[in-house]
Amino acid sequence: MVADERFRDAIIDDPLRAIAEVDDIEVSPEQVRRLEDMSREERSDLVLEIVRTTFVRNAIALYGPVAMDGPPPPIPGEDDRRDR
Numbered sequence: 001m002v003a004d005e006r007f008r009d010a011i012i013d014d015p016l017r018a019i020a021e022v023d024d025i026e027v028s029p030e031q032v033r034r035l036e037d038m039s040r041e042e043r044s045d046l047v048l049e050i051v052r053t054t055f056v057r058n059a060i061a062l063y064g065p066v067a068m069d070g071p072p073p074p075i076p077g078e079d080d081r082r083d084r
């Protein structure tokens with residue numbers, strides 16, 4: 001769901017409507033209340049954090065641990081042209 005930009009925008013703008021329009025999602029009444037009680041900015045921050053976390057987890061699953069203290073590792077199969 002986080003990959004769908006329209007859903008991300010909808011969950012930030014109107015979470016109850018966004019959830020109601022998706023068939024394959026399960027949300028508890030408590031989760032809906034929490035989303036509804038958040039400001040739009042808080043929901044935006046939450047969604048951004050979910051997207052970031054998902055991106056990092058996928059990167060780790062594909063490429064191994066991610067080092068944050070240097071340049072990104074080369075993409076497997078591509079020439080590393082940074083040193084040229």
